[in-house]
Amino acid sequence: MEEAIFKLNNVYFSYLGKYPALCGVSMDILKGQKITILGANGSGKSTLLQLLDGLIFPDKGSIFAFDRQLNEEVLNDEAFSRKFRSKVGFVFQNPDVQLFCPTVEEDISFGPLHLGVNLDVVKKRVNDLADSLGIMSLLRRSAHQLSVGEKRKVAIASTLAVDPEVLLLDEPTAGLDPQTARHIIDIIIEANARGKTIITATHDLHIVEEIADTIYIMSNEKKIAKSGATQVLLADLDLLKTHNLMHVHRHKHKDEAHIHSHQHLDHHT
Amino acid sequence: MFKNNNFIERSILGALSFLKDSIFADEYALKSGFLQSLDPRVKSITFLFLIIQVLLAKSLFILAVLYVFCLLIVRLSNIRLGFFLKRTWIFMPLFSLFIAIPALFSFFTPGQALVTLHTGLLEIIITRQGLFVATLFISRVITSVSFIILLSLTTRHFELLRVLRIFKVPQIFVMTLGMCYRYIFLFVQVIENTYLGIKSRIGRGIHYKKGRDIVSWNIALLWQRSLKLNEEVYNAMLSRGYNGEPVLINKFKTTYKDWVWVCFFSGISFWALYTIYGRSHF
Numbered sequence: 001m002e003e004a005i006f007k008l009n010n011v012y013f014s015y016l017g018k019y020p021a022l023c024g025v026s027m028d029i030l031k032g033q034k035i036t037i038l039g040a041n042g043s044g045k046s047t048l049l050q051l052l053d054g055l056i057f058p059d060k061g062s063i064f065a066f067d068r069q070l071n072e073e074v075l076n077d078e079a080f081s082r083k084f085r086s087k088v089g090f091v092f093q094n095p096d097v098q099l100f101c102p103t104v105e106e107d108i109s110f111g112p113l114h115l116g117v118n119l120d121v122v123k124k125r126v127n128d129l130a131d132s133l134g135i136m137s138l139l140r141r142s143a144h145q146l147s148v149g150e151k152r153k154v155a156i157a158s159t160l161a162v163d164p165e166v167l168l169l170d171e172p173t174a175g176l177d178p179q180t181a182r183h184i185i186d187i188i189i190e191a192n193a194r195g196k197t198i199i200t201a202t203h204d205l206h207i208v209e210e211i212a213d214t215i216y217i218m219s220n221e222k223k224i225a226k227s228g229a230t231q232v233l234l235a236d237l238d239l240l241k242t243h244n245l246m247h248v249h250r251h252k253h254k255d256e257a258h259i260h261s262h263q264h265l266d267h268h269t
Numbered sequence: 270m271f272k273n274n275n276f277i278e279r280s281i282l283g284a285l286s287f288l289k290d291s292i293f294a295d296e297y298a299l300k301s302g303f304l305q306s307l308d309p310r311v312k313s314i315t316f317l318f319l320i321i322q323v324l325l326a327k328s329l330f331i332l333a334v335l336y337v338f339c340l341l342i343v344r345l346s347n348i349r350l351g352f353f354l355k356r357t358w359i360f361m362p363l364f365s366l367f368i369a370i371p372a373l374f375s376f377f378t379p380g381q382a383l384v385t386l387h388t389g390l391l392e393i394i395i396t397r398q399g400l401f402v403a404t405l406f407i408s409r410v411i412t413s414v415s416f417i418i419l420l421s422l423t424t425r426h427f428e429l430l431r432v433l434r435i436f437k438v439p440q441i442f443v444m445t446l447g448m449c450y451r452y453i454f455l456f457v458q459v460i461e462n463t464y465l466g467i468k469s470r471i472g473r474g475i476h477y478k479k480g481r482d483i484v485s486w487n488i489a490l491l492w493q494r495s496l497k498l499n500e501e502v503y504n505a506m507l508s509r510g511y512n513g514e515p516v517l518i519n520k521f522k523t524t525y526k527d528w529v530w531v532c533f534f535s536g537i538s539f540w541a542l543y544t545i546y547g548r549s550h551f
Contacts, residue, residue, distance in 0.1 A: 055504045078512065085510040092508075096455055097501040102427030102447045106518060111509035113516045122518075142295070142427070144454035162509060 004028045005166060005197060006052060011061035013047055021047040023222045024061070029199065031165070034192050036208050036230070037201045039218030040244035045201035046093060048218075049168045052199065053090040086115050089164030093171045095151035099143035104135065104154050107143065111162040122161070129157045133187065149180035156187060166197040173207055185210055203245060209234060217243055281484075285461055297422045302346035303526075304423035311527040313432045315534045316420045322541050323413045329401075331541050332408040338537060339415045346423050353422075357415045365410040369403040378402050426450055431517070444515040452498065456491060463487055 006029040013022040022044045029035060029052075039045045050056045051063055054070045063070045065084065075081050089111070092098045101107040105126060112122045130136045133153045143151060152172065159167065169188065173181040188211050192198045200211055208215065208230060215233045217240075219225035225243055226233065233239065240246045298305060304312060319335065326332050343353045371377050373395045380398030387393075421429065430446050467483060475483075 050504070053508055055507060081512065082510065085508065088508075090505075090508045092501070092505055094501070097498065098505045100448050100451060100502050100505065102425075102430070102451055109518055110506075110511075113518065114510035114512070114514075119518070140299070142454075143451060144458075145295075158509065 003031045005031050005066055007062075007064040008051075009062045009064075011051065011058045011063060013044075013051060013056065013058050017059075020222055022051070022058075025222075025224055026061075027216060027224065027227070029197065032192070032195055032197055034198045034211060034213045035200070035216065036212035036214075037199070037216045037218060038203060038205075038208065038243075038245055039201075040203060040220065043218035043220060043243075044222040045203075045218055046170050049090065049170050049199065049201050052166075053088055053168055054084060055090075082115055085111075086162060087165045088168065089159035089162050089166070090168040091156050091159045091170060091172060093174065095148070095155040096143070098155045098158060099151060102142055103139070104141055104143065104146070105139040107154060108139075108158045108161045111158060115162060125161050125163070129160055133157050134183075149176050152176060152180070152184060153187075156184065160187075160191065164196070166199065167191055169198070169200040171202055171204075172200060173202070173204055181207070205234070205240070205245060217245070219243055281460065281464055285457055285464075295425055297346075297348055298425045298428075300347045302348070302423065303530075304342060304346040304419065306524075306526050307530055308521050308523045308527045309424050309428040309432050310435050310521050311523060311531060312420065312424060313429065314435075315531065316416050318538060319416050319534070320413045322538060322545075323409055323416070325545060326409065326541065327405070327545065329405060329408055331544055332405070332412050335537075335541065336408070336412045336415065339412065339419060343419060346419070348419075348422060353415075353418070356422075357411065357418050360414050361407070361411060364414065365407050369406045372403045372406065373399040375399065431521075440515045440517065444517065448502070452495075452502075455498075456495065459491065459494065460487075463490075 006027070008025055008027045011022055011025045012020070014020045025044075025048065037045045037048060047056070051058060051070075052065070054065070054075050057063075057071050066087065068074055068080065070084075075084065099107045101110055108126045108129060109122050112125060113119075117125075126139070127136075130139055133156070135150065135153050135157060138146060138150060138154065143154065146154065156169075156172070167188070172184050172188065176184065185207055188198055188200070192211075198211060202208065212230045214227065215230050216227045217225045217233065220243070226236075226239060237246065323332065323335055326335070340350065340353075343350060375382070375394040375396050378396055378399035380396035382394045383397045383400055384395040385392060386395075427447050427450065430443055430450065433443050433446075434440065467487075
């Protein structure tokens with residue numbers, strides 16, 4: 001049987017104790033899985049990722065990561081914290097949050113340096129990642145001088161530099177042009193092919209088929225409405241419509257004036 | 270946009286433009302030139318000594334030589350002279366003219382009369398000593414401001430911050446300053462977008478009182494955003510292993526150029542010190 005790296009049991013979380021963000025979420029995440037958490041805005045996807053990264057802790061219920069329950073006390077233990085941070089990497093939704101160092105190079109090296117990786121190894125990782133992501137020319141630049149797409153690539157590089165086993169990605173392709181989005185998807189697929197567990201939160205159905213083999217659909221009640229194989233759930237149009245993940249609209253096809261109500265998962269050509 | 274009083278609008282645009290200029294100042298630091306190729310530590314320490322010498326100099330000749338020396342290294346560092354002079358002389362009225370002008374007159378600096386102006390009952394005398402004091406003061410200010418601006422133009426700001434480490438400034442302080450510098454630009458963008466958002470919706474003049482309300486409300490919003498960002502950035506740091514002990518890459522490296530510069534700087538310094546004190550002490 002495959003090893004579960006995360007186990008969530010009936011997790012509740014609320015902001016300031018009065019604004020519920022998750023209401024009874026349970027899930028098991030296996031090593032090497034590609035998981036996508038699908039949900040409309042405000043359904044609790046980002047909160048769930050923050051819980052998985054041990055940045056916030058449940059009000060009720062429990063989260064086990066690598067066979068230890070995640071709570072403030074456990075993460076205050078330096079040895080466990082270092083081990084956990086080395087194993088789990090989080091790409092934040094807003095790259096400006098993640099790129100806090102004066103230069104791109106320092107941002108990429110921040111993680112491994114703080115996790116005690118040898119300086120020569122850090123330098124090699126920075127160069128290898130910059131080369132593979134096509135950001136070598138950005139290394140000496142500051143984050144405020146970069147485009148959104150470049151920032152996103154640097155944010156991913158800064159997480160991959162830690163060489164984590166689990167990659168948490170919050171809306172990795174939001175606001176990107178098609179080519180940059182494609183590049184990001186390729187990076188995610190490649191990371192999974194190298195054995196990394198991928199957990200992505202998104203509401204972009206166009207990318208799900210490629211980056212997930214299992215989907216969890218979050219409902220407006222901040223619960224998991226349904227989970228299962230990607231192909232099966234993406235085929236359930238009523239389910240997607242119910243949870244605001246697709247829409248019905250009128251449009252014109254390219255070659256003919258063809259106006260009708262239409263449901264789709266892909267962009268028009 | 271703000272009717273009857275465009276002071277707020279001018280202030281916002283002025284501040285944004287100044288901060289953006291600072292961003293573009295990096296362009297000079299990234300050019301290949303003599304000062305750009307030096308180790309920021311060596312450069313900062315030698316410039317600090319040069320400025321101390323400027324402040325100690327009591328001769329206009331020494332100040333003139335140091336100023337010409339400064340302009341020479343401006344050229345060697347691939348900086349347009351016109352741009353540099355504009356940038357340094359613009360600070361003159363701010364730093365010195367308003368202080369130096371009164372020193373010209375006999376009320377503040379008594380001495381040998383050079384020019385006497387008669388304005389009715391009042392007799393205004395410009396003294397030789399006053400003119401010397403004012404010129405010496407202005408020369409000191411312009412030379413030291415020139416060295417400071419030259420240092421900041423040819424060194425990337427985060428490198429200057431990192432140089433603070435050699436003065437034993439704690440790592441956490443240096444890192445926090447670096448982050449402040451980084452996020453100022455994010456907030457500049459936020460302010461600019463907010464300003465454009467307001468402009469696009471208002472589209473015509475509004476009363477200045479309303480304008481004040483809008484600006485103060487936006488200051489409060491910006492404060493809230495900065496608090497939220499603060500929390501998120503801290504989470505992002507924790508997520509990548511930060512545990513309260515900052516670790517930075519020390520990438521400073523001295524080369525033969527630094528030693529050439531140190532020799533050249535020592536020569537100039539020795540000559541200046543000898544001229545200032547030498548005749549009586551050496």
